[in-house]
Amino acid sequence: MHNDDASAPRTDPSTQRRLVERSLARRHGAEKRFRAAGLAAVFFGLGMVALLFASILAKGVPAFWQATVVTEVYFDPEIIKVDPRPVAQPGETPAQLHEREMAWQTQLTMANWNRIIENTLAAHLPEVTDARARARLRQLVTSGERFVLRDRVIADPALIGQRLTLKLLADANVDVWLKGNIDRSLPDSQQQLAPDVRAWADQLHERGVIQMKFNTTLFGNPDSRSSLASAGLAGAFVGSLFMMAIVILLAVPVGVASAVYLEEFAPRNRFTDLIEVNINNLAAVPSIIFGLLGAAVFINWFHMPLSAPIVGGLVLSLMTLPTVIIATRSTLQAIPPSIRQAALGIGASKVQMILHHVLPLALPGILTGAIIGVAQAIGETAPLLLIGMSAFVAAVPATPFDQSTALPVQIYLWQGNELRNFFEARTSAAIIVLLGLMLSLNALAIWLRKRFEKRW
Structure with a gap:
């Protein structure tokens, strides 16, 4: 028999060390380049966001002061x-x-x-x-x-x-x-x-x-075409609040209840699998499709008032439902099975286990998903245009059934005004108000998550 190890050429230890060092240097260099590329991407993204905000602020802040x-x-x-x-x-x-x-x-x-x-x-x-x-x-x-x-x-x-x-x-x-x-x-x-x-x-x-x-007229007056200097956001702001309230009252409870049923009670079969697939697909449907649905069902079929926050709220509720359901299910899935087993082991019923043990632990994630869904809905424009909320309304709505517009639609209308050098700044000011409202909702979601967060 031949001893292959004995006949194989031996590598000089110094040469082997140099090969290993070069290999380590290449790997460390690749790691540093990858980290540098990641940091560059992060800073580039932050820089673009900062540039966007700086541009909006530079144009919009002067509109908060008026001659x-x-x-x-x-x-x-x-x-x-x-x-x-x-x-x-x-x-x-x-x-x-x-x-x-x-x-x-x-x-x-x-x-x-x-x-x-x-x-x-x-x-x-x-x-x-x-x-x-x-x-x-x-x-x-x-x-x-x-x-x-x-x-x-x-x-x-x-x-x-x-x-x-x-x-x-x-x-x-x-x-x-x-x-x-x-x-x-x-x-x-x-x-x-x-x-x-x-x-x-x-x-x-x-x-x-x-x-x-x-x-102050920017916040206290509705829109105006005869007196452009007194045009304000009051009507659009109240209309957005009405729609947001409808979304909170409809989409959040229905979405949470649907997620709890699908995750905790529904049997695993083809029917529930089909429902889950459709919910995931609905979350990716363009918002303008929900506007077409709202115009066909709520206005043409149920004859609900045109340009009313009640219709806008219903359309946005349909659009927000998949987001709330998916976020709630993800939160429920993150609850350890031991929590459920311990509750059932001490004699709790399944409903008691969910209400007294699972939902309190899932509450921060549910609130976060719901508020983010509402914040996303309040910034939508396309579905509201299709249900007539782009109409000029020179009054502040008193009820959700009164004609109104919304903040994103008001921004769209002002952007196309013929007196461009006046409404360009006012459009940016309206964007600042809308962004402030959305950032406030996201900050509220973060605070609620920290406030009710429980560790297990």
Whole structure:
């Protein structure tokens, strides 16, 4: 027999050591490159997110301040000529009193409120004496402010004949002019304001009559097309809250109950396997398909109101259900079987085992999945467009059955507004509000998870 080991050439120990060291160096180098590539990918992603947020903040933050005329308004009784406010007469029915009240308000509406605004601004520009020039002074203030003055007098008729310091919103074109969003070197034919109006705006701004004030109308007013400077997010925000409440009341309980049944009670057969596959498939269905379903079923079949938060909430609930079910099942599967076995071993029924032992331990994960699902639903736009929530609604909804829009749809509408240099900043401000709401929901999910988390 031949001894192969004896006949094989022996490797020099130093050479073998060098080969091993080179192999280790290559492996360590590959590991370092892999880690560097991973860190580069993480920092690149964070950098893109930071760039996105910086871009939105840079455009949107200025919209939280708006040009405002701070001035003393004289409610001239020579212009506001109305009878005293009606009071209840002996033997008069409430309907008769209401009729006289409406007639009084109509009389008050017919007063020349534009003249009140002209006189107020002319007091700061005494050199403007021509009647046509005085009429152009109204271009400094948004058209909706005359109704604000009227409503103040309706609320307190004693203001007639008095002077009151008020904040009147400047016109949208004046706002973008003073903020520098319009190139001042452009010829007059390409400017949105007349030369004298631009000069008056600069003068009043230098004198402190026109100031940049925090834009409370962005949060307190609904959308507006006649008075662009007073357009706000109140209607869209309330509509989103109504839809979010419907999703929480419908999708979360139904989704959790479905997940508990499928995970704890349902037998393992082809039917339940089919249900599980369909739930997973529904989670990947594009959201616009749910909008088509909502338009066909809730509007065309059940004849529910168009552009109403109740329909939007139902559509978003259908879209959120798979997410809630999958998240809840994953949480239930993470509970150790020993918890269930111990509960059953001490005599608990299956329902008691689930309610008293499994669900309390699964609660943090269930809440996290539910809130993330709701946060995802509140940012959806496509399904809401198909059920008519892109319609212009100039009122704040009082109930889920009133016409309304939603924050993402309002962003979509403002982005396409023709006064781009004004609504571009306001669109970014609306995005900041929506992102703030979604980040708040995600922060709430994290807090709830830490608050109710239990270790076993």
